[in-house]
Amino acid sequence: MRETQAQTVQVSPLSDDLAFLDIVTEWDLSSAYHDWKVGIVVPDTFRPNPITPRVIAVANQKGxxxxxLTAFELAMALVARGxxxxxxxxxxQMAxxxxxxxxxxPEGKRWTLTDVLFxxxxxxxxxxxxxxxxLYTVVSGPDLGEVENSHEKPPGVESLLQYHLSTEDQFDVTIIDAGPTLGLPTVAALVAAHDVLVPVQAASGLDVKGAASLMQTINRVKGRLNPNLRIAATFxxxxxxxxxxxxxxxxxxxAFPDALVVPVRRSVRVGEAQLAMAPLRLFTPGTTTTLDYDLAAxxxxxxxVPTQRTAS
Ligand SMILES: Nc1ncnc2c1ncn2[C@@H]1O[C@H](COP(=O)(O)OP(=O)(O)OP(=O)(O)O)[C@@H](O)[C@H]1O
Ligand SMILES: [Mg+2]
Structure with a gap:
């Protein structure tokens, strides 16, 4: 790993008395709308993964x-926890x-994920x-998509990330942000991961349907290359x-009875923070979106988990 420049921005924990969501064991479908309290569902069967170092893939082939957002804000929340x-x-994708x-x-060569896969x-x-x-990062590159069809790709390329991750221990958690395809980089991420997190847009019925084809890929990877892979949470x-x-x-x-189901509340600050190229957590520390990622982390x-919670 390259230690080139001092990291200067400290990420602090959030205050416990903010309006975090309640933690519930079931999704409330029966109360009248006015009494409906949104909560994060933690099923009785859910257990945090004790494995360290830990690898988490954030995947959904839907764009x-x-x-x-989920990969970045969760990473910031974990960094804030030390x-x-x-x-x-x-x-x-360039964006x-x-x-x-x-x-x-540093000055000179800049390695990317494409270089790792080649x-x-x-x-x-x-x-x-x-x-x-x-917080550390491995950058992508516009040529990442070419790995899949290249004649020079190494044999067993889909297991390369897993190989590297299983031979190092410098990080408590590695989070892999997959692109909107089920191509090679996403498969390599799933092969390397212990946990998969699946974001879906809360107001898109199509996303729920799309989650089914992601499940097929996850089950294929589970069956052949990574038997312990599990969906730990949906967002x-x-x-x-x-x-x-x-x-x-x-x-x-x-659809995911053993996973956390995390509503990530809408905030206009999300777009503003993206424009400013800042993590939401630092851009506006107490937004509901930040609180939901913090509790999920x-x-x-x-x-x-924070003890004083107020449901929305
Ligand atoms: N809680 C939220 N509040 C407001 N906007 C949100 C929230 N969550 C997601 N969004 C919107 O969803 C957009 C898409 O997010 P993001 O870029 O993380 O998606 P993605 O799945 O990584 O996309 P791609 O498949 O192209 O990589 C964000 O730019 C933002 O506008
Ligand atoms: Mg993305």
Missing amino acids: GVGKT LRVRLVDADP ALSAWLIACF ERCSLADATYPTPYVG LTDFDRSTLSRTIGGQMVK ALLTGAT
């Missing part, structure tokens, strides 16, 4: 569902994580600091108190 976190951008989270590159360098070589203390992004969001929440709970790692 624009909040994968990058963990050493690496964010891997496995999306070749993806690498355009948002600036890596502190075996030109190790994952550690391609890991660079960011301005945020405790209902851009969540509002509409009847549609409520119905979709119920369907996600049904605590639940996923088995950390203490």
Whole structure:
């Protein structure tokens, strides 16, 4: 790993007395609309994954569902809890994580995930600091999508990330932000991961249907290459108190009965923070969106959750 520049921005924990969501065991589908309280569903069967170092893939082949937002804000929440976190951008789109989270590159060669997948360098070589203390990144590149069809791709390329991740221990958590396809980089992320997080847009019925084809890929990877892979959480992004969001929440709970179901409340600050290329958590520390990611990060790692919670 390249330690090139000092990381200067400290990420602090949030105050416990903010309006975090309640933690519930079931999605409320029966109360009258006015009495409906939105909560994060933690099923009785859910257990935080005890494995460290831990690898988490954020995946959904549907575009624009909040994968990058989820990967970035969860990473920031984990950093605020004192963990050493690496964010891997496995999306070749130019407007993806690498355009948002600036890596502190040294002079000279800049390794990317493409170089890792072509075996030109190790994952550690391609890991660079960011301005945020405790957060590191591996950038993507526009040529990442070419790996799949290249004649030069190494045999077993889909297991390369898993290989690198299983041979190093510098990070408590590595989060991989997949692109909107089920192509090679996404499969490599699923092969390497212990947990998958699946964001869907809370107000899109199509996203729920699309989750079925993601399940097929996950089950294929599970069957052949990564038997312990599990869906640890689904995120209902851009969540509002509409009847549609409520119905979709119920369907996600049904589809993923052992996973956390996390409503991520809508905030106009999300777009503003993206424009400013800042993590929402630092741009406006107490937005409801930040609180929901913060609580999810605590639940996923088995950390203490804030005690004073107020349902929305
Ligand atoms: N809680 C929220 N509040 C407001 N807007 C939100 C929220 N969650 C998601 N969004 C909107 O969803 C958009 C898409 O998010 P993001 O770029 O993370 O999706 P993605 O799944 O990574 O997309 P792609 O598939 O193209 O990589 C955000 O730019 C934002 O406008
Ligand atoms: Mg993205």
